[in-house]
Amino acid sequence: MQNWFSIRLSLSERTNFWLSLMAFVLPLGAWSAFSYLPFLWHPQVLIQQAGGTYFRKDDRVDKKDFQQENQRVARDGGQQAVGRRVNPSYLPAPHEVGKAFYIAFKTPPRRKGEKWLHQNIWDSIEVIFWGFALSSVIGVPLGILCGSFSFLSRLNEPFVDFVRYMPAPAFGPLAVAILGINDAPKITIIIIGTFFQQVLVIANTTRQFDNSLIETAQTLGADRLKLIRSVIVPGILPELYRDMRILLGWAWTYLIVAEIIGAKSGISLFITQQAKYRNYDNVFAGIIIIGLIGFLTDQILGLIGNQLFVWEEREL
Amino acid sequence: MTPDYIESDCYKQQSEAVRSRFERIKQRPVLLEVEALDKIFEDREEEIVALDDISFSVHRREFICVIGPSGCGKSTLIRIIAGLEAQTSGNILLDSQPIEKPGSDRGMVFQSYTLFPWLTIKKNVMFGLMMSKINRRKATAEAMEWLELVGLSEFADLYPHQLSGGMKQRVAIARALANQPRILLMDEPFGALDAQTRAQMQSYLLQIWRSIDITIVFITHDLEEAIYVADRILVLGANPGHLQEIVEVPVPRPRTPDQFLSPEFLSTKKHLEDLINPEKRLMSEKIPIPRMTSVGDEVF
Numbered sequence: 165m166q167n168w169f170s171i172r173l174s175l176s177e178r179t180n181f182w183l184s185l186m187a188f189v190l191p192l193g194a195w196s197a198f199s200y201l202p203f204l205w206h207p208q209v210l211i212q213q214a215g216g217t218y219f220r221k222d223d224r225v226d227k228k229d230f231q232q233e234n235q236r237v238a239r240d241g242g243q244q245a246v247g248r249r250v251n252p253s254y255l256p257a258p259h260e261v262g263k264a265f266y267i268a269f270k271t272p273p274r275r276k277g278e279k280w281l282h283q284n285i286w287d288s289i290e291v292i293f294w295g296f297a298l299s300s301v302i303g304v305p306l307g308i309l310c311g312s313f314s315f316l317s318r319l320n321e322p323f324v325d326f327v328r329y330m331p332a333p334a335f336g337p338l339a340v341a342i343l344g345i346n347d348a349p350k351i352t353i354i355i356i357g358t359f360f361q362q363v364l365v366i367a368n369t370t371r372q373f374d375n376s377l378i379e380t381a382q383t384l385g386a387d388r389l390k391l392i393r394s395v396i397v398p399g400i401l402p403e404l405y406r407d408m409r410i411l412l413g414w415a416w417t418y419l420i421v422a423e424i425i426g427a428k429s430g431i432s433l434f435i436t437q438q439a440k441y442r443n444y445d446n447v448f449a450g451i452i453i454i455g456l457i458g459f460l461t462d463q464i465l466g467l468i469g470n471q472l473f474v475w476e477e478r479e480l
Numbered sequence: 481m482t483p484d485y486i487e488s489d490c491y492k493q494q495s496e497a498v499r500s501r502f503e504r505i506k507q508r509p510v511l512l513e514v515e516a517l518d519k520i521f522e523d524r525e526e527e528i529v530a531l532d533d534i535s536f537s538v539h540r541r542e543f544i545c546v547i548g549p550s551g552c553g554k555s556t557l558i559r560i561i562a563g564l565e566a567q568t569s570g571n572i573l574l575d576s577q578p579i580e581k582p583g584s585d586r587g588m589v590f591q592s593y594t595l596f597p598w599l600t601i602k603k604n605v606m607f608g609l610m611m612s613k614i615n616r617r618k619a620t621a622e623a624m625e626w627l628e629l630v631g632l633s634e635f636a637d638l639y640p641h642q643l644s645g646g647m648k649q650r651v652a653i654a655r656a657l658a659n660q661p662r663i664l665l666m667d668e669p670f671g672a673l674d675a676q677t678r679a680q681m682q683s684y685l686l687q688i689w690r691s692i693d694i695t696i697v698f699i700t701h702d703l704e705e706a707i708y709v710a711d712r713i714l715v716l717g718a719n720p721g722h723l724q725e726i727v728e729v730p731v732p733r734p735r736t737p738d739q740f741l742s743p744e745f746l747s748t749k750k751h752l753e754d755l756i757n758p759e760k761r762l763m764s765e766k767i768p769i770p771r772m773t774s775v776g777d778e779v780f
Contacts, residue, residue: 379564380594384608384659385584394607398598475598477641 192258199257202249209247216242224250256445261452264445268434281434284436285453288419291347295354295422296415300408303362308400310363311370312392321367324360331420332357336425345426353425357418362411369403370396402473409465416458491748494730502728505539505578505711511695512538512561517570519556519721529720530556534570536726538663538695545710546699549756553721554699558665561697562588562741574662584608586618586658591668593648595640601651602627610658626654630687646677650684657694665745666698670705682708686735703752707745710734715755724755 167173175183198204209230211219216237219225227249231302234244251257256264279287310317332353339349373396381395402412423432431450438446494502497677511626519531530553532634538544559565563582572579574586595604602623609619630650640648649669656664670678686709689696700706706713713727730744739745 374594376590376592376594377596379562379582380588380590381596381607382564382582383562383584383665384655385582385587385588385611386607387611390611394611395596399596401598473598475639475641477597 190451194247197229198255199251206249206251208250208252210250211245211247213246215242215245217245219245219247224253236359253442254444256448260445264443265452267448268438268446278437279433281396281450284430288423288432288454289457291350291422291430292354292412292415294347295351295418296358296412296418298351299355299358299362299415303359304366304404304408305458307363307366308370309399310367311373312396317367317371321364324363328360328364333425336421340426341459347429349426350429353417353422354418357422358411358415361414362407365402365411369400369407372403373400391478400455401474402469405465405469405472409462411470412465413458413462416454419454490743491727491730491751493744494728494742495732497668498728498730498732501727501733502711505542508539511540511542511575512697513571513573513576514561515571515573515695517557517560517572518568519553519560519565519631520568531560531567532720532722534716534721534723536723538697541689541695542637543689543696543707543709543711544698544714545712546697546716547701547703547706547716547752548716548721548724549718549754550701551721552716552718554716555667556721557668557716558588558697559700560666561663562586566590584612584659587661588657589649589652589656589664589666589669591671593640593645593652593672595648595655596675597640600637600639601632601643604640604651605655605658612659618663623654623658626658627651629691630654630684631659644677646674646681649673649681653685653688657688657692661694663695666696668699671701676689678702678705680760683737684708690734703749703756704740707731707748707753708737708740713752715752717755727751 205229208224209227211217211221211223211225213222214221217233219230219233221332225247230245230247237244237471242464272280273279301323306320307340310320335356336349336353343349343352377399379393381391386395419430420432423430431454435447435450436451438444482529499698514534514536515533517531518529521528521530529738534557536544546557556565560567561579563586577744593600595601596607599607602620605623605626606616606619609622610616623634624633627636630653632650632654633646635643640651652669653664665695670681673681680726682705685696688694698709706725707729708731710729713729714725715727716722717724727748729748732744733740
């Protein structure tokens with residue numbers, strides 16, 4: 165046990181698996197404890213029988229108010245209210261959210277023109293995809309060029325570094341004014357949020373590339389074009405792939421902001437609507453869905469990466 | 481430390497066989513000529529003279545070693561010959577043509593193995609061949625021949641990280657040679673290897689050198705290594721980097737590890753030691769060793 169706290173201890177695969185599982189089980193356990201153990205938190209009371217109090221059935225009232233009102237009624241000789249302790253409606257229990265997952269997909273749109281949840285999710289994925297793809301088409305080559313040629317780096321990076329500090333959502337109103345209210349401004353926000361980071365991160369990755377490999381290739385007769393094509397690009401590929409995974413994660417964080425710009429759409433539309441209807445279980449389901457999509461994509465990309473770069477020396 | 485009874489000038493006495501070999505070498509055409517080479521690094525306001533007026537010539541199929549104390553600019557010298565750095569003044573001629581940029585006529589082997597990790601061993605060796613636009617099939621066949629020469633053909637499809645240090649360096653040598661360069665430049669190629677592997681690699685390199693038409697310029701800080709492999713040794717001095725002496729190694733060829741204790745070998749080594757660090761003996765007497773502990777009274 166005390167061994168777990170030796171610095172940089174490498175763990176067995178079994179231990180790693182169980183720890184990763186615990187990483188999810190522990191927060192879920194805490195959530196369950198707060199939801200199912202009535203003596204933990206549960207600051208409100210759900211009225212089951214109103215009796216002589218001014219409460220109505222199914223009201224959620226604060227514990228303190230409940231006790232005061234019951235004391236008042238008891239003094240007057242009336243019938244006390246009966247209720248059970250509950251959490252506020254904004255903290256649904258795990259099983260309620262689990263149910264909401266299922267129900268959310270089965271619930272038809274309330275109004276005409278609204279979309280099913282899976283259609284909303286698909287909209288989100290499309291926005292992310294186009295934003296990230298368009299950003300990468302320019303950002304990746306530009307990053308590699310900036311990392312390879314110092315003059316391009318000096319010419320570009322100071323400005324890019326400057327723009328990077330402007331929060332992407334700040335461009336929202338401008339994007340709507342120029343591009344209308346549909347998907348175009350949303351994709352633009354994702355691009356603005358991704359592109360500038362992308363250029364800097366990839367330029368940096370390219371600069372970190374082992375210079376002695378470039379020199380070796382030169383002594384083997386590689387010219388400039390071949391240095392980039394046959395040495396730098398294949399050499400940085402695993403690192404580039406990791407960068408792209410991280411950048412994709414950032415793109416997801418811009419999604420929610422992007423989607424409430426102009427005409428609301430996608431998974432955030434679902435979340436804001438459900439919050440308005442006070443279906444907090446659905447809200448949680450929506451948030452968790454975003455997490456799940458992001459997490460699963462990253463895990464799958466990680467697995468693919470392991471297959472792609474068999475030549476890499478890995479620390480196990 | 482070389483024993484004191486070895487006279488440090490008997491390295492000049494060459495046996496008949498050695499003398500005639502040096503005469504034959506001098507009759508061969510000059511392959512590389514370095515004339516009055518200067519290199520000055522400008523560091524803000526300071527100018528650091530890395531190389532000062534270096535001149536020497538290398539004959540075809542000669543094996544030249546460059547030694548010198550750290551900071552004498554031996555790496556800078558070989559990088560300028562490779563074309564990776566520009567000289568401040570002076571000329572370098574390879575086959576009478578001035579050198580301006582890196583090219584496939586000068587192969588280079590670095591201390592850090594510098595194999596391309598994303599390519600298999602075979603494709604690493606093919607790299608230079610593919611750059612010169614010969615077709616893939618021919619390049620593959622040639623690469624396999626070179627791998628055969630360094631004894632690694634069965635590892636052709638492995639990746640560099642799966643090989644040991646010595647094997648990696650053999651691949652690097654095969655890769656440099658596959659381009660059929662005029663000259664092979666080696667910058668402390670065995671410096672990162674353990675002593676045993678290093679000794680193996682030295683014999684190996686001599687074998688390869690004997691079997692193909694290649695001229696070698698080899699940097700090392702290991703004096704024994706230099707004497708073991710070289711025909712002539714360029715001894716550089718530091719601050720600024722200058723050429724102290726060119727030593728003709730009097731140890732007859734073919735070389736074997738047994739010669740490490742021969743009088744020619746030892747006297748050459750002593751002479752090199754004196755050139756590189758004349759104050760070494762004095763220094764060891766000057767450094768005071770304070771007594772730090774009361775433990776170990778019985779140790780002398």
